[in-house]
Amino acid sequence: MSLAHRIIPCLDVDAGRVVKGVEFEGLRDMGDPAELAARYNREGADELVVLDISASNQGRGTFLDTIRRVAEQLNIPLTAGGGIRTMEDGRAVLRAGADKVTVNTAAVKRPELLSELAQQFGAQAVVLSVDVKRKGNSWEPYTRGGRDATGMDAVAWAKEAVSRGAGEILLTSIDRDGTCSGFDCALTAALASAVPVPVIASGGASTFEDFLAVYTDGRADAALAASIFHTATHSISAMKKFLAERGVSVRLSR
Amino acid sequence: MKIAIVDYGAGNLPSVERALAKLGAQTERAIAPEQVASARAIVLPGVGHFAAFVNGLRERNLTSSLRDAFESGKPMLGICLGLQAMFASSEEAPGEPGLEFFPEEVRALPTTVKTPHIGWNQLRRTKPSRLLQNIPDDAYFYFAHSFAAPASAQFTVAACDHGFPFAAVIEGQNLAAVQFHPEKSGETGAQVLRNFLESVR
Numbered sequence: 001m002s003l004a005h006r007i008i009p010c011l012d013v014d015a016g017r018v019v020k021g022v023e024f025e026g027l028r029d030m031g032d033p034a035e036l037a038a039r040y041n042r043e044g045a046d047e048l049v050v051l052d053i054s055a056s057n058q059g060r061g062t063f064l065d066t067i068r069r070v071a072e073q074l075n076i077p078l079t080a081g082g083g084i085r086t087m088e089d090g091r092a093v094l095r096a097g098a099d100k101v102t103v104n105t106a107a108v109k110r111p112e113l114l115s116e117l118a119q120q121f122g123a124q125a126v127v128l129s130v131d132v133k134r135k136g137n138s139w140e141p142y143t144r145g146g147r148d149a150t151g152m153d154a155v156a157w158a159k160e161a162v163s164r165g166a167g168e169i170l171l172t173s174i175d176r177d178g179t180c181s182g183f184d185c186a187l188t189a190a191l192a193s194a195v196p197v198p199v200i201a202s203g204g205a206s207t208f209e210d211f212l213a214v215y216t217d218g219r220a221d222a223a224l225a226a227s228i229f230h231t232a233t234h235s236i237s238a239m240k241k242f243l244a245e246r247g248v249s250v251r252l253s254r
Numbered sequence: 255m256k257i258a259i260v261d262y263g264a265g266n267l268p269s270v271e272r273a274l275a276k277l278g279a280q281t282e283r284a285i286a287p288e289q290v291a292s293a294r295a296i297v298l299p300g301v302g303h304f305a306a307f308v309n310g311l312r313e314r315n316l317t318s319s320l321r322d323a324f325e326s327g328k329p330m331l332g333i334c335l336g337l338q339a340m341f342a343s344s345e346e347a348p349g350e351p352g353l354e355f356f357p358e359e360v361r362a363l364p365t366t367v368k369t370p371h372i373g374w375n376q377l378r379r380t381k382p383s384r385l386l387q388n389i390p391d392d393a394y395f396y397f398a399h400s401f402a403a404p405a406s407a408q409f410t411v412a413a414c415d416h417g418f419p420f421a422a423v424i425e426g427q428n429l430a431a432v433q434f435h436p437e438k439s440g441e442t443g444a445q446v447l448r449n450f451l452e453s454v455r
Contacts (some may be wrong), residue, residue, distance in 0.1 A: 001375070001376040001414070001415060003371075003374070003416070004373060004374040004375070005372050006268065006373055040451075046373070046374055070327070071268070071269065072272065075273060075436075075437065075438065075439070075440050075441070075443060075444060076396070076437045076438055076439075076440055077396060077398070083405055094266065097268055097269065097439065099266060099269075099301075119303065120302070120303075120306075121301065122301055122302040122303060122400075123370055123400060124301070124370040124372055124398040124399060125301065125398075130414065152376055166399075167370045167372065168370070196365060196368055196369060197368055197370065197372075198368050198370075198372050198373065199280075208282070212270070212395065220370065221372075221373065222373070234270050251374045251394040253440075
């Protein structure tokens with residue numbers, strides 16, 4: 001009997017469509033969020049993350065509608081976020097059908113937001129999203145989709161966020177994101193051993209071996225990836241079989 | 255056959271409603287004691303804080319109608335915080351009485367393990383279970399909680415371990431409760447809800 005290591009596909013959503021950022025090219029359309037959600041639910045995903053990556057706040061209604069459409073397809077947990085600024089933003093996302101809400105920039109600006117959300121909805125519903133770049137021997141969190149440096153230390157920030165009520169950490173390596181060079185296991189292990197909450201690793205996933213490494217060397221509780229699943233390069237069930245054969249506890253689909 | 259889903263003012267009711275509707279059940283949100291009294295069966299879902307939950311029930315005058323329903327043997331299913339609320343009290347909110355169906359206190363998961371306990375875990379079955387019928391012993395269920403009732407609670411039929419052995423499934427005469435989220439536990443969770451609906455019929 002043991003807690004399974006979660007595999008979490010992520011849908012980056014802009015204007016109601018799943019997109020993938022391509023360097024110098026802008027965004028590429030990857031499909032309909034509800035259709036992809038239904039597929040991942042069927043294929044044995046352990047959870048789904050939906051992130052609003054549209055730069056402005058104008059598409060808020062569209063994003064909530066996307067959450068509703070996605071939630072209808074799922075009988076697994078749903079995490080949603082991107083641009084959550086206030087308690088009311090968080091409430092709207094949860095009301096639309098998400099089980100957890102992720103917060104990044106607004107929590108850096110005003111850490112009390114984490115406590116407020118946790119008091120209202122419980123720590124299990126509050127996920128701190130931390131986007132980091134390596135800086136010497138440590139990692140620095142960035143806000144606004146990787147644009148603004150915070151001057152903080154990622155491990156110290158994660159610890160503070162947990163003490164304020166974050167129940168989970170979604171940790172993205174900006175250095176690795178989109179590179180297909182594997183998760184940053186040193187980063188993930190440093191954070192996972194420092195905080196008493198589950199850590200979801202993100203950024204750089206390409207192969208089955210990358211997932212194996214982040215669950216073992218990286219000590220991650222869960223790992224997230226987007227494009228490798230969207231393009232059907234990898235099926236989740238094949239990945240789980242690979243991991244199970246190597247002694248990693250995973251939930252095998254029935 | 256109407257199933258009342260108790261609406262205490264917070265919580266993610268749509269996913270529970272959707273899961274039950276997919277299995278053909280007719281549900282309504284109960285915000286008043288009469289709805290609890292007239293329902294064929296009651297589902298008590300919940301997420302968030304123990305105090306918010308029991309205060310929400312009290313503000314809607316639902317506490318005594320739920321106790322009446324329990325005593326009259328009306329079928330009831332508690333989910334997550336809904337299970338915890340059936341106990342006498344919780345370390346999460348000292349001094350706040352629960353529904354008091356069971357005498358134990360709900361306790362915080364210890365700091366020796368990652369808390370909240372979030373993710374898919376397996377069960378250790380200790381007694382025959384109606385809710386777990388037709389579900390393999392090694393199946394996984396989705397948990398998301400920081401507090402739990404001790405597995406030594408009298409009506410525990412399946413336990414889970416995270417820091418200490420806790421009650422994952424409770425079954426009394428007409429009452430059932432689960433610490434995991436059946437509405438989030440894929441096909442396995444759907445089977446749990448199907449088993450509950452069977453027992454109501």
